[in-house]
Amino acid sequence: MSDETRWERSDNEGMRDQYDQRFRQLHAEGTDIAGEARFIDALLDRNSTVLDAGCGSGRLTAELNLRGHHCVGVDKDADLLRTARDLHGPGHDFVQADLLDLAPQWMEAGGCPARYDLIAAIGNVMVFLAPGSERQVLRNFASLLAAGGRLVTGFAAGHEYSVEQFDADAAAAGFALQHRFGTWQLGPYGRDSGWATSVLARSIG
Ligand SMILES: C[S@@+](CC[C@H](N)C(=O)[O-])C[C@H]1O[C@@H](n2cnc3c(N)ncnc32)[C@H](O)[C@@H]1O
Numbered sequence: 001m002s003d004e005t006r007w008e009r010s011d012n013e014g015m016r017d018q019y020d021q022r023f024r025q026l027h028a029e030g031t032d033i034a035g036e037a038r039f040i041d042a043l044l045d046r047n048s049t050v051l052d053a054g055c056g057s058g059r060l061t062a063e064l065n066l067r068g069h070h071c072v073g074v075d076k077d078a079d080l081l082r083t084a085r086d087l088h089g090p091g092h093d094f095v096q097a098d099l100l101d102l103a104p105q106w107m108e109a110g111g112c113p114a115r116y117d118l119i120a121a122i123g124n125v126m127v128f129l130a131p132g133s134e135r136q137v138l139r140n141f142a143s144l145l146a147a148g149g150r151l152v153t154g155f156a157a158g159h160e161y162s163v164e165q166f167d168a169d170a171a172a173a174g175f176a177l178q179h180r181f182g183t184w185q186l187g188p189y190g191r192d193s194g195w196a197t198s199v200l201a202r203s204i205g
Helices: 006-013 015-029 035-043 059-066 078-088 104-111 134-144 163-172
Strands: 049-052 068-073 093-096 115-119 145-156 175-181 195-202
Touching: 006 015, 006 115, 015 078, 035 059, 035 115, 035 145, 049 059, 049 134, 059 068, 059 078, 068 078, 078 093, 115 134, 134 145, 134 163, 145 163, 163 175, 163 195
Parallel strands: 049 068, 049 115, 068 093, 115 145
Antiparallel strands: 145 195, 175 195
16 A cells, blocks of 8 residues: 555645645635535534644634634645645644654654544545545544544535445444434435535443
């Protein structure tokens, strides 16, 4: 298994630049890009600890910190982390790391919390991981969750990595599905949904 992520591969197709430009523009225009943050905020007690796994240009991290949580954004892409720091300014923790390396001791050694009330992998992160690495990344997430903590993922259906494969990997990593929606506004999920927003909790341990 190569550790090259599908996101790094997509660089060749210019997808990374398009994503960066798009979110810089939406930010500059003041467009509402806080839908995922509102959904996640509703799941949390006040002052919770959140890991934004694959934070990209950092909108979820910044929005959750504004809402009074302590959110740490982690991403492998140094250029996008630079964008995150540019757009959102100081006061946010943006850390460069491969999600495959995450573990409680690793986070603590970097001055971050070892355990999280919620881990979010939104904006298609799951479908851009290195092929074959998804189950290990989910195991890493499980090791970082506080008791009663939850995992929230959001990704488009119809990619090489499917919702069915995600469900199998999540179950193998010790997660149970609590809720699934077809949008971030609680729209129903069905066979033809083009999107899956999933809320999971540890099923064991
Ligand atoms: C489509 S972007 C989404 C970014 C952000 N979550 C959002 O919603 O705007 C996918 C992100 O996943 C990150 N990613 C993919 N595989 C990763 C890995 N193994 N470790 C860390 N980040 C990863 C990429 O670097 C990229 O920033």
